[in-house]
Amino acid sequence: MKGLQIRVKDLIRVYKLGNVEVQALRGLNLNVKAGEIVSIIGPSGSGKTTLLNIVGGLDQATAGLVYVGEVPVTSLTASELIKYRRKTVGHIFQTLNLIPTLSAAENIEIPMIAIGTSRGSRHKRVEELLKIVGLSERASHKPDELSGGEQQRVAIAAALANDAPVLLADEPTGELDTGNARVVVDFLLLANRELGKTIIMVTHDPTVARAADRILKIEDGTIEAALTPTQAVESEAVASYVDQLRTRIEDLNKKIAQLDEEFRAARINGDEYVAQRQSLKQIKAGLEEEINRMGVVT
Ligand SMILES: Nc1ncnc2c1ncn2[C@@H]1O[C@H](COP(=O)(O)OP(=O)(O)OP(=O)(O)O)[C@@H](O)[C@H]1O
Numbered sequence: 615m616k617g618l619q620i621r622v623k624d625l626i627r628v629y630k631l632g633n634v635e636v637q638a639l640r641g642l643n644l645n646v647k648a649g650e651i652v653s654i655i656g657p658s659g660s661g662k663t664t665l666l667n668i669v670g671g672l673d674q675a676t677a678g679l680v681y682v683g684e685v686p687v688t689s690l691t692a693s694e695l696i697k698y699r700r701k702t703v704g705h706i707f708q709t710l711n712l713i714p715t716l717s718a719a720e721n722i723e724i725p726m727i728a729i730g731t732s733r734g735s736r737h738k739r740v741e742e743l744l745k746i747v748g749l750s751e752r753a754s755h756k757p758d759e760l761s762g763g764e765q766q767r768v769a770i771a772a773a774l775a776n777d778a779p780v781l782l783a784d785e786p787t788g789e790l791d792t793g794n795a796r797v798v799v800d801f802l803l804l805a806n807r808e809l810g811k812t813i814i815m816v817t818h819d820p821t822v823a824r825a826a827d828r829i830l831k832i833e834d835g836t837i838e839a840a841l842t843p844t845q846a847v848e849s850e851a852v853a854s855y856v857d858q859l860r861t862r863i864e865d866l867n868k869k870i871a872q873l874d875e876e877f878r879a880a881r882i883n884g885d886e887y888v889a890q891r892q893s894l895k896q897i898k899a900g901l902e903e904e905i906n907r908m909g910v911v912t
């Protein structure tokens with residue numbers, strides 16, 4: 615089934631632990647188009663997992679609305695939520711995605727048993743899915759007989775098993791090295807581009823985030839900014855250029871202080887001191903102007 619639109623409006627989630635209240639989400643708004651893949655980045659504790667769990671029907675909102683297609687997720691009853699989870703959402707977690715005592719094939723089969731798919735269709739589908747994620751040869755391996763990357767590919771296959779229109783991936787590459795992370799992201803991109811799934815992918819890794827159509831930054835429970843992947847690259851490039859300029863300014867400040875010291879110790883004469891100081895000041899002003907032109911407040 616092709617992707618559905620995801621709409622999140624003024625979403626609030628407050629956790630109460632005794633007398634302590636944690637505001638995990640503080641009025642978050644988000645719109646993901648049908649068939650779009652977005653990544654969500656943001657510091658630890660900013661509410662990323664909370665958001666995915668509410669959209670995925672695993673956690674309850676304190677206030678606000680979530681719509682997936684025409685389904686009002688935030689007002690479903692418990693039994694409607696179970697159905698919604700089975701049919702509409704494929705959820706990929708950072709770890710513990712798979713049942714350790716079952717083989718790769720059986721792990722992929724489980725979601726289909728839950729919705730009552732016939733045995734014959736299940737086995738056919740498992741074969742197809744193993745082929746999609748390139749693990750046909752590993753069908754009978756248990757999770758601990760697979761590499762981390764292979765386990766995440768099995769998890770993606772299981773998330774695709776019921777042909778759900780929406781995939782939610784929480785740090786799907788969190789524990790993988792760069793090479794394996796790329797392979798896993800490529801399978802998510804394939805699910806998006808070839809199968810038209812709507813995907814929200816949470817990640818700490820900017821390189822992984824850039825694979826998406828859009829990058830959203832969550833901070834303190836609200837979306838702070840939306841960047842296109844090119845903007846993200848550009849803003850990183852600007853940031854590192856500005857860092858370089860700042861380092862050069864610091865160097866100049868040190869040189870000026872040294873010069874002052876030499877003058878005080880009478881190691882250079884007045885004319886030389888003034889000329890050199892003037893020149894260093896001029897270079898510094900030029901660099902500061904350059905930083906201002908980059909639109910950065912110093
Ligand atoms: N079940 C819970 N009970 C109480 N507080 C919770 C619960 N789940 C999350 N929180 C709190 O809500 C805030 C957001 O947590 P969340 O797991 O959504 O963050 P995150 O952005 O996914 O972080 P990370 O990048 O570390 O996974 C945190 O301050 C966390 O301590």
Ligand SMILES: [Mg+2]
Pocket residue numbers: 662663664784
């Ligand atoms: Mg998290």
